[in-house]
Amino acid sequence: MRLLLEVLRILLIFFISGSFYSMVLSIVYKSMSVSRFEWLGAVGVLIILFVIYRNRWQFKGWYKGEEKAVLSQKTTRLLLSFSALLLILPPLIHYFIA
Numbered sequence: 001m002r003l004l005l006e007v008l009r010i011l012l013i014f015f016i017s018g019s020f021y022s023m024v025l026s027i028v029y030k031s032m033s034v035s036r037f038e039w040l041g042a043v044g045v046l047i048i049l050f051v052i053y054r055n056r057w058q059f060k061g062w063y064k065g066e067e068k069a070v071l072s073q074k075t076t077r078l079l080l081s082f083s084a085l086l087l088i089l090p091p092l093i094h095y096f097i098a
C-alpha cells in the first residue's frame with residue numbers, strides 16, 4: 001500500500017509541478033517569440049524535478065525501502081547542466097535559425 005501511495009505521490013508531484021513550471025516557461029518563451037522548441041524546456045524542467053526528487057523528496061514520502069539513495073554529485077551536476085542547456089537552447093535555436 002505504501003508503494004502505491006508513493007507512486008501516486010510521484011505522479012502528482014511531476015504532473016502538477018511539471019505542468020506549472022512548463023506553463024511559466026511557455027509564457028516566457030512566447031514573450032520571446034520562441035514557441036517551436038518549447039518541448040526542450042519542458043524536458044529540462046522534468047530533469048530538474050527528477051534531480052530534486054532523488055536528492056530530497058524521496059526521503060519525505062511514504063515508502064520506507066532500503067534502496068533509497070541520493071544521486072552522486074557528478075550525476076547531479078551533469079543532469080542539472082544538461083537541464084540548463086535544454087532550458088536556454090530554444091531561444092538560441094530561434095536566434096540562429098530565424
